Amino acid sequence: MKRMAIELFASARLLLPTKKFRWQLFVLVLIAAAIPVTELLVAKLFTDLVIDGANRSMTELAVSVAIFAVLFIGTRTANYVQKTYRIKFFDKAFGADTRERSSQKESWEWAMALEMVNVFSFITQLLVISGFFFVLSPGFAGLNLLLVLIVLEVFGRLFRKQQIIQRGFVEAKRNKEVVAPADRLGSRIQTAEFGTLLASMLVVLMMGVLIWFSISGYISLSNTIVFFLGLRLLNTTFSSVSSGLMRFARAKANSF
Numbered sequence: 609m610k611r612m613a614i615e616l617f618a619s620a621r622l623l624l625p626t627k628k629f630r631w632q633l634f635v636l637v638l639i640a641a642a643i644p645v646t647e648l649l650v651a652k653l654f655t656d657l658v659i660d661g662a663n664r665s666m667t668e669l670a671v672s673v674a675i676f677a678v679l680f681i682g683t684r685t686a687n688y689v690q691k692t693y694r695i696k697f698f699d700k701a702f703g704a705d706t707r708e709r710s711s712q713k714e715s716w717e718w719a720m721a722l723e724m725v726n727v728f729s730f731i732t733q734l735l736v737i738s739g740f741f742f743v744l745s746p747g748f749a750g751l752n753l754l755l756v757l758i759v760l761e762v763f764g765r766l767f768r769k770q771q772i773i774q775r776g777f778v779e780a781k782r783n784k785e786v787v788a789p790a791d792r793l794g795s796r797i798q799t800a801e802f803g804t805l806l807a808s809m810l811v812v813l814m815m816g817v818l819i820w821f822s823i824s825g826y827i828s829l830s831n832t833i834v835f836f837l838g839l840r841l842l843n844t845t846f847s848s849v850s851s852g853l854m855r856f857a858r859a860k861a862n863s864f
Contacts, residue, residue, distance in 0.1 A: 609757075609764035612853070615771070616724060619860065623721050629701045633725065636697065639690045640729035641736045644841055646683045648740060650676060651837045655830040694725055713863055720859035726852045730845050731760070737838055737845075744831045748821055752842075755814055759807045759846055767853045770799050774861035796854045803850035811843040 624630045653676045698721045702714070734756050741749035773795050780787050818839065822832040 609761045612760075612764035612767050615767075615860070616727060616856075619720060619724050619856075620728075623698075623717060623724070624701050629697070632697055633728070636690060636694055636725060637728045637732050639686055641732035643683050643687050643690070644733050644845070645736050645740050646679055646686075648737065648834055648838055648841070650679045650683065652830065652834045653679070655833045659830050690729075694722070698722070698725075716859050716863040720856060720863050723852050723856035723859055727849060727856055730849045730852060733845050734760070734842065734849070737842060741835070741838060744834060745821070745827050748818065748827060748835065751817060752814060752839075755810050756842070759803075759810060760849075762806060763803050763850055763853055766799050766803050766850070767857055770796060770854050770857040771861065774858045778861050778864075796858055800851045800854040803853075804847040807846035807850065808843055811839055811846070814839055 620630060620633060624633060657673070657676070698718065701721075702717070738749065738753045738756050741752050777787050777792050815836065818827070818832060818835050821827045822829070827835065
């Protein structure tokens with residue numbers, strides 16, 4: 609995991625020549641990280657309305673529905689802005705870069721930049737969601753945080769291995785050696801899917817713990833539903849991190 613973090617931050621320093629662009633990247637990542645937490649807040653509001661709506665006054669219901677609508681629309685809008693603006697952001701950043709590079713190298717740097725911001729965003733989402741869980745149930749959240757750290761450590765090791773493999777493919781290409789497309793693509797895809805599979809198995813284990821905690825009365829019904837949705841979101845994010853890291857390894861290997 610340490611090596612993975614070093615590679616990501618080193619790439620950010622390389623691709624973003626000034627502190628101004630690095631701060632803008634930080635803001636983009638924060639926006640992306642805030643989206644899933646807001647979605648969980650929406651889910652919390654929705655479950656509370658469904659479970660306890662009959663016991664609330666019309667004023668409370670109206671306020672809750674209004675907040676629900678604002679948060680829901682806000683998350684969709686923020687997601688759209690974040691995904692579309694990052695293209696303009698990197699266009700400006702690369703335009704300010706004075707390094708001389710070929711068009712092919714620039715194309716790979718574009719690929720590396722987009723995957724880099726994806727991975728930064730997804731990892732931050734994992735940490736922010738894990739932090740949000742502590743608001744609902746510190747005990748379950750602690751177990752979940754341990755799960756996230758274990759998965760990220762495994763992803764870091766898989767990433768390092770894939771870096772070496774992709775670098776070998778690049779060296780073979782430069783030496784005019786033939787590398788079958790099935791080998792180049794298969795290695796990256798298999799590694800990404802292995803990471804996703806392992807993460808999914810651990811998430812299923814956490815769902816079992818969640819059911820046990822809920823039946824034991826340790827977690828309320830509404831929080832159980834939110835935790836379930838949060839775990840599904842974590843599972844999807846794990847898959848995105850795994851795939852993004854392997855694509856980043858490929859782009860980084862080809863950009864040098």
